[in-house]
Each structure stands twice: as C-alpha cells, then as structure tokens.
Amino acid sequence: MTKKIAVLAGDGIGPEIVAEAVKVLECLGRNGLAVELEDGLVGGAAYEVHGTPLPAETLDLAKASDAILLGAVGGYQWESLDISVRPEKGLLGLRAELELFANLRPAILYKQLADASTLKPEVVAGLDIMIVRELTGGIYFGQPRGVRTLDNGERQGFNTLVYSESEIERIGRSAFDIAMKRDRRVCSVDKANVLECTELWREVMEQVARDYPEVALSHMYVDNAAMQLVRAPKQFDVMVTTNMFGDILSDCAAMLTGSIGMLPSASLNAEGKGMYEPIHGSAPDIAGQNVANPLATILSLAMMLRYSLDEAVMADRIERAVEKVLDQGLRTADIHSDGMQKVSTSAMGDAVVAVL
Numbered sequence: 001m002t003k004k005i006a007v008l009a010g011d012g013i014g015p016e017i018v019a020e021a022v023k024v025l026e027c028l029g030r031n032g033l034a035v036e037l038e039d040g041l042v043g044g045a046a047y048e049v050h051g052t053p054l055p056a057e058t059l060d061l062a063k064a065s066d067a068i069l070l071g072a073v074g075g076y077q078w079e080s081l082d083i084s085v086r087p088e089k090g091l092l093g094l095r096a097e098l099e100l101f102a103n104l105r106p107a108i109l110y111k112q113l114a115d116a117s118t119l120k121p122e123v124v125a126g127l128d129i130m131i132v133r134e135l136t137g138g139i140y141f142g143q144p145r146g147v148r149t150l151d152n153g154e155r156q157g158f159n160t161l162v163y164s165e166s167e168i169e170r171i172g173r174s175a176f177d178i179a180m181k182r183d184r185r186v187c188s189v190d191k192a193n194v195l196e197c198t199e200l201w202r203e204v205m206e207q208v209a210r211d212y213p214e215v216a217l218s219h220m221y222v223d224n225a226a227m228q229l230v231r232a233p234k235q236f237d238v239m240v241t242t243n244m245f246g247d248i249l250s251d252c253a254a255m256l257t258g259s260i261g262m263l264p265s266a267s268l269n270a271e272g273k274g275m276y277e278p279i280h281g282s283a284p285d286i287a288g289q290n291v292a293n294p295l296a297t298i299l300s301l302a303m304m305l306r307y308s309l310d311e312a313v314m315a316d317r318i319e320r321a322v323e324k325v326l327d328q329g330l331r332t333a334d335i336h337s338d339g340m341q342k343v344s345t346s347a348m349g350d351a352v353v354a355v356l
C-alpha cells in the first residue's frame, strides 16, 4: 500500500535540507518503496501566506499522512511577532495536535567524525546515547502562562511546569521499551531537589521501572547531567527527561557528535505515527547558501522508515550510505576538517543518492 508522507520544509535552511532528503526518498521510490509526497506550509513560510504558522490545511495534511518530514522553522524576520503566531508555534502546534509525546534524539558519533568533536576522541569514541524527551507537556505547554502587570506597575513573566502522572508514565514506558532493545540502562534526568513537579517525575519513573526488572534505572539532576554529558558521555545509554531539559541536553549531546548537523529525531504518538526532523534549527545565517548539512534530515528519514513505515532494511541502507559518504571524505562546512573534501548541501545529498 502506498504510504503518504507530508513534507513540511519550513524556513531558513529547511527547504534546502529537506530537498536532499526528498532526493533520497525518490531514489527509494524508484527502488520499490511505495510513497506519495505532499508538500505543506509551516512556520514563517505559512505565516507569510496564511497569517498563521500552522494553517488548517497543513494540520489536515499532517493528520492524513502516514508520516511527516519536517525541516526547521523560525527566522529573524518573525522574531518580533506576537508569540501566538511565531513560526515555533507551528511546530509546537503539530506536536501537540498529533500528540507526538515521545521525542527520540539519538546522539551517535560516527567514527569518521571523531576529530570533528570539540571533545577528546577517547571521550566520545563509540558514543551512542538515546535521549528520550517528553514533547507535548511540561513548561512548554503548561497553563497559566504569559506576561502580566503587577499592582506596582511592574511587568512579570510566568510559565508553569506541570506534569500529570499519566504523562510521566507514558514517556517512561517509551524510554524503558527502547532501553530493552539497547543496553538496558535508563537515566532519568530531573531537578527533584528543587521542583515538586520533577519529584513526582522521579517517583513515577520508579513505578514504571518495576515493570522492567531487566532495565537498570538511575536518576540524575539536570545540572549534573549536563556536566556528565561533556565529562564522560559514554556512561549513558537511554536518558529520559522533561520537555525543556530534553531540549537543552539534546543540543549539548549533539555537539559530542561533532555537529548538530548530524542529529536526527523522531517524534511519536501512542500509535507510532511520527514526525521526523533534524534537531538543529533553521540556521537563518546560512540559509540559501547551499552550505548546510543535510545529513541530520536524511538520517531523520531513516528513522521514519524504521519507526513509521516498517522498512527497517531501507533505514539501514540509508544509514550505511551516510557512513559511506563520510568514508569517502565528503564533509559539509560544519564537519569539515583538514584533508577532507568540502561539499555543498546538494552535493552531499547527491553523494548519498549515488551510494544508494
């Protein structure tokens, strides 16, 4: 049966990197994968046309598709807009509307890139961490929120960190299920020494752990986790954490792998439906220059094949093709080092397709 994929390129480098992933998809299409692609607008690109970062037709398309490929959203020109129509709201709206609560962010160091990391090769060699970030709750979505004016005339900003037991339990189960297929270790990251909400988080994680006797659960405060990620990152297998802590720690983990341009992600709902996107942003400073690294997006496509389209063999093929182009010495600017061949966004995509 033909699978329908919504392609939401978004803003900044989004269209450039998504175009390379689409080349890869089309190549698979010529080799037996039955897919149908449909483009949709999201973020600033959608705001310019429809006055909203998440038009109804884009949401309908996303809901009607088997999977969603997303580039990135955001850019300088929209930074002064009201927060309710900023590009980021388009992305957050998709996550919330589709209930994509489980965000998987694998940080893997390709051996070819050991020199690209700012950390010593022995600290990062062989790195393979899975960050499981809660994506539809926490302080990103908690109510009340806003900016109010106090009696003394001073303005006060406020957001609410809130997690219900069921929200913690379901992301906990996602993390433990993944750990069962890996090294069976889960580190839950919280700030239970200060925040009641994450004290509950810790308690619920303990409860979930009882159903997974083969998985070792540990807990870490987020400040220590940030430190440990750069001190001795290989101690981690699966990390599970809240929406905002996960946002921060995954950028940190990305740099262990040499470049944020290498990290894919999958955001899944309870039925396994997913949105796939690189974890980096829209990088407006380099947009339109054909220099961005398309590999995180291409690797996100591999995650899509594995998690939503049941095509694990094709997913493996893409991941091997990425390794192959790195073996060939091809590097976009973000991962370039002496002796390697610097290539453009499109040349990198073409190289992956050629290997496939």
Ligand code: IPM
Pocket (backbone or CB within 6 Å): 073, 074, 088, 091, 092, 247, 279, 281
């Ligand atoms: C990410 C991004 C988003 C987030 C932004 C663009 C809203 O940083 O996917 O990590 O904060 O979740």
Ligand code: MG
Pocket (backbone or CB within 6 Å): 247, 248, 251, 279
């Ligand atoms: Mg982020």
